[in-house]
Amino acid sequence: MSIGTLVLLRHGESEWNALNLFTGWVDVRLTEKGMAEGKRAGELLKEHDLLPDVLYTSLLRRAISTANLALDEADRHWIPVVRDWRLNERHYGALQGKNKAQTKAEFGEDQFMLWRRSYDTPPPPIEAGSEYSQDTDARYADLPEVPLTECLLDVVKRLIPYWESTISQELKAGKNVLVTAHGNSLRALVKHLDGISDDDIAGLNIPTGIPLRYDLEVTEDGSLRPLNKGGTYLDPEAAAAGAAAVANQGAK
Numbered sequence: 001m002s003i004g005t006l007v008l009l010r011h012g013e014s015e016w017n018a019l020n021l022f023t024g025w026v027d028v029r030l031t032e033k034g035m036a037e038g039k040r041a042g043e044l045l046k047e048h049d050l051l052p053d054v055l056y057t058s059l060l061r062r063a064i065s066t067a068n069l070a071l072d073e074a075d076r077h078w079i080p081v082v083r084d085w086r087l088n089e090r091h092y093g094a095l096q097g098k099n100k101a102q103t104k105a106e107f108g109e110d111q112f113m114l115w116r117r118s119y120d121t122p123p124p125p126i127e128a129g130s131e132y133s134q135d136t137d138a139r140y141a142d143l144p145e146v147p148l149t150e151c152l153l154d155v156v157k158r159l160i161p162y163w164e165s166t167i168s169q170e171l172k173a174g175k176n177v178l179v180t181a182h183g184n185s186l187r188a189l190v191k192h193l194d195g196i197s198d199d200d201i202a203g204l205n206i207p208t209g210i211p212l213r214y215d216l217e218v219t220e221d222g223s224l225r226p227l228n229k230g231g232t233y234l235d236p237e238a239a240a241a242g243a244a245a246v247a248n249q250g251a252k
């Protein structure tokens with residue numbers, strides 16, 4: 001049985017992406033542009049004959065809405081869907097709701113980049129019960145503990161066991177899988193798939209709304225390894241421009 005194809009899709013532009021605010025687990029909506037990106041992603045899936053058999057998505061509406069728009073456009077609105085908090089964006093702690101450029105101006109470039117892109121330094125924790133905290137959100141009621149902040153390492157720890165036990169099993173069973181998630185949860189997954197070091201992952205940014213295809217093989221130890229290292233964006237030019245825009249978010 002051949003292995004299914006994996007497609008990763010970061011949600012389209014959200015209202016807080018447009019306002020340049022740290023978002024994390026805050027459940028913001030897509031902008032008009034973000035909705036158009038979702039539709040365009042579906043067109044690209046169709047054009048490249050990459051029709052998913054199953055969708056995995058986070059519990060956040062920007063990912064859910066993007067997937068709905070893409071699947072509708074690709075006439076795959078009917079496929080089974082699995083939603084899981086492990087695909088959520090990194091919890092951005094006390095930075096949630098703060099403007100990125102202002103944060104950089106206030107704390108300096110080094111601290112800003114440490115919080116934003118270091119592998120193992122989380123931002124300060126958010127105050128439980130505060131406006132942008134999720135500690136009382138019903139959708140996380142079953143979690144033993146709702147995070148108050150996370151670094152990328154924390155995301156790797158919650159996401160990779162789930163990838164191994166669930167998503168990769170679907171691929172090994174020959175299913176084409178669409179994973180619709182977030183900048184940092186997808187960075188965690190790409191780090192694992194491509195074997196990127198803790199230092200080098202700081203330089204990797206994922207653009208909104210452009211499908212990233214991975215062709216996979218099974219290694220001797222039974223894990224999945226990309227045949228096309230780094231994956232293949234279905235619109236490479238737009239992806240390069242989008243990734244540069246994400247890298248530059250402190251500047252605006």
Ligand SMILES: O=C(O)[C@@H](CO)OP(=O)(O)O
Binds near residue numbers: 092
């Ligand atoms: O704000 C966030 O949650 C993320 C993704 O939008 O931002 P960053 O790229 O700065 O990690």
